Amino acid sequence: MGSYNSDGFYAFSPVTANDRAGILYVATILSLLFSVITLLVRWHIQRRTFGLDFWVIVAATIVGLGQYAAVFVGLDNYALGKAVSLMSESDQLNAARSAIASICLFIIANALSKCSVIFFMKRLFSTDNRTARILCNSLLGLVAVWTLASILALTITCGPSTKFALQDRCSGQITRWSLVATFDSLFEIAIFLLSIVLVVPLQMTREIKLSVVFAFSFRLIVAMFAIIHVYYVSQWSDSSDPGIATVYSLLWQQVELGYALMAATIPTLRSFVRAYEKAMGWESSYYIRNTNTRTANSTYQLSTMNKSRHEEEGVFGLQRETTCDKHPLRPDRPNYKAQIYGPGLNDLPENMPRRTKSNSSGGSEEPIIRKDVEIQVSSEAAH
Template sequence: MGAYINGFYVFSPVSDNDRAGILYVATILSLIFSVITLIVRYHIQRRTFGLDFWIIVAATVVALGQYAAIFAGLDNYALGKAVSLMSESDQLNAGRSAIASICLFLISNALTKCSVIFFMKRLFSTDNRTARLLCNGLLGAVGVWVLASILGLNIACGPSTKFALSDRCSGQITRWSVVATFDSLFELAIFFLSIILVVPLQMTREIKLSVVFAFSFRLVVAIFAIIHVYYVSQWSSSSDPGIATVYSLLWQQVELGYALMAATIPTLRSFIRAYEKAMGWESSYYIKNTNTRTANSTYQLSTMQTSRHEEEGAVFGLRRLSTSDKSPLRPDRPNYKAQIYGPGLHDVAEHLPRRTKSNGSGGSEEPIIRKDVEIQVSSEAAH
């Protein structure tokens, strides 16, 4: 496959009849960025893996299958070369690789949208029934769209028609235009849904803009979808579909890689940190380990019930921030003394309660709070 050009070894030389090297570069870069993004997402949510994380994992796994289909076509079936350099079997197998990559691309792209929607659902819909309904409705629409897209692009368009010079699959421009239109509409819907859910919240305008700005990165996916359709149209009218396919598949890699990255951007600290503080939460991955105890003060606490936000995992496992202050929050022995002076109060003193320190702490090995209250009542005659 490789060749020496001017004394340098070139893995996949690019020429007028061979553009496989361009597709190699685009696919490898998209693969690298996708894997790095998943590692970053794991680092962000390593304490509490919500459903949005597992969906982006599934999207990345499907994307790996898409990359594998491209590499298989490039390595074994002359994908990326002119039709004149492809045998009949190569044309058929390269067509299968291209169609497999398209189907996996649609599935992975849809899963990235679902991951963002599930993240929004956890972020906004804890006490908002309308937000849950909107997110669930959008999830259902994405599911219908991806199934309809796979069927619509492959009905009466088999692998044998992918690189045919005549009798090429008809209607591909219309089919891809419909697919890309809904692809773009879903990205717009996600963006406007973030605005609808953030605006009613009682927080500063700067915080709201920061959250909405995080979701606005998804709008670039719509731009890549439109560019992708343009190169599909070039393939449909090209005299050499083998070369024209390279550029449609190239923009497919660009859109997929960016869609995977844009699904993680809203979870970054710089965008939601202020939102969490405004809501009274702290992300679990910002909580430091505060199990270190000093030699002079040890507090053993009984098991307590978790808060509602902890049970629901409102923002990928948000929890109340525990303190690491070394000074005791509750003194070991507070003393409260009250002395009352006045005429005729001898009888009152007999009926006033006298508090002493508690003998237990309801489950702890040591008393957590000890409280001594001493009340003295006396009467002095006025002079």
Template sequence: MGAYINGFYAFSPVSTNDRAGILYVATILSLVFSVLTLLVRWHIQRRTFGLDFWVIVAATVVALGQYAAIFVGLDNYALGKAVSLMTKTDQLSAARSVIASIDLFLISNALTKCSVIFFMKRLFSTDNRTAKLLCNSLLGLVGVWVLASILGLSISCSASTKFALEHRCEGQITRWSVVATFDSLFEIAIFLLSIILVVPLQMTTEIKLSVVFAFSFRLIVAVFAIIHVYYVSEWSSASDPGIASVYSLLWQQIELGYALMAATIPTLRSFIRGYEKAMGWESSYYIRNTASRTANSTYQLSTMHKSRHEEERGEAGGAVFGLQRMETCDREPLRPDRPNYKAQIYGPGLDNVSENVPRRTKSGSSGSSQEPIIRKDVEIQVSSEAAH
């Protein structure tokens, strides 16, 4: 495979009849950047791994299969070379590698979209049913799209037609145009959804623009999808499909690698830090559930009784309204969840007052909730004295 050119060893020399080296470089770079991006995502979300993280992990694993299919075709079946340099067996095997890479590309690309949608769902749909409904609907449409795309590109198109000089698979341009159109529309929909969900929020315009800008990077995936379809059309009509397939697969690697990276960009803290502060999250979105830090610490709180002054005023005919702290055993001081409120009335002749006094009951506890909730405990004491 390799050769010495002007005294330098070239692993895969690029020539008129051999463009495999171009595809090697694109595939290796896409692979490296995808893995590095996943490591960055792991570092960002290492405290709590949400569903959006596991989906992008699945997308990267599927992408590795796509890269492997390309490497197998390049190493063993003369993929990237002119058809004249391929045997019939090589053409058939290379075509199978290409079909496998295309199917895995579609699945991985769809999973990157799902990862972004799951992230948006966690970010915006805490108490917003509309946001949750829109995200779930978009997830369902993406799932239908990827299944329909795989079937649409495979029906009546066997491996023997991929590199055939005659009687190639018909309708490939139309099929890929439909696939790329929906691919681009989904990216636009994700961007528009971020605008729809951010605009109603009570925060500064600067923070809103920062959040929307983070999701705007996905729009470049739509651009790559259009370029990819253009080179698919060149492949379908080229006199040498072996060489023309290189550029189609090249843009496939570019689109997939960028889609994996763009799925991580909105999770960077530089984009969502202002959003977190505006929503009242004291720490990062990813580390709000740190129960492991309090597993080994216990703080005992004592009972709060009436003061001597209150007791004297109660005996004198006065009345004291207040909150009484009960004995509790929290794992962390000032823990915001499991709030308890108890109102008590002190004083003679106030048997029927409690009926007219509004009571503060136990609010909805977060329990094991994974969503950020803002809580504020307020203690109010109201006292009255009998007129003399």
């Protein structure tokens, strides 16, 4: 594989006029590392609140690993990245198979990254919003159709025997890739516009809305990479040496896939969604701390009041104040009791504080946007 150059330095994959495999090695390794590291970061963020969006991005990363593996197999064993003149007939055939397999896996992984973002949007916005659910589900269906249609369009009449052929090389590939990239870009724009449509009607500050929309705007860069990718596919289609030209189309394929996997995690970062969660009445940090400990018997005791210090409560997004007045107006301090009631909890003992669940949540453990809470406060007169 490697060799020593004229200066005596060892090069793992020398880049020459007839061998550009080293460029593809670097792009693939970096894309692989960044996508895996980003998944680990997301696991750390959501490690106790795994939702469907997390498992979908895990599936996307696994498919992406298959795409990286297909490229590495072609580079290591079948002279992928070299000029056609340096390939044997069997190498051309096997390298073409590796390239086609990587393209199919790239389409699937890219589509799954979009689905992960849509599932996250559905988790944020659609708990009590029927319109949001319909829009998200419709977009998921369209992405699924696009995935299947793209794989069929790019592989029909473009088999391994024609991938590196000097004549009759996969006819119509520019048109096909242009359609695939157009819908790829349109889906990214649709995800961004959908975030605006779902956030604007909410009653919260403009800064919070902009923060949420900004988090989803990072997906638009995927559309830019898709356009660049198509440009280099067109260069491959018209090139006199498809072996060398394939390197650059596959290179931008690695860039687009790696960024698509990373951009799916950006909206989940707490710096973007924490203010939104508070405005909606639930706090992810509270949910994480109490997922494994809260039960139906949980009680919440109100403390006494304090004018000088505020303590933020994680329960229902409320705030409480505690006081330590040195000179109270009455000789004895009144005792305060609070009880919280809600539908579906009537079977609990009468004297037990209760928590409510959303009527539309179906008992789900997901963080929800709105909760109907009735608080009854009674006081006992001092004797």
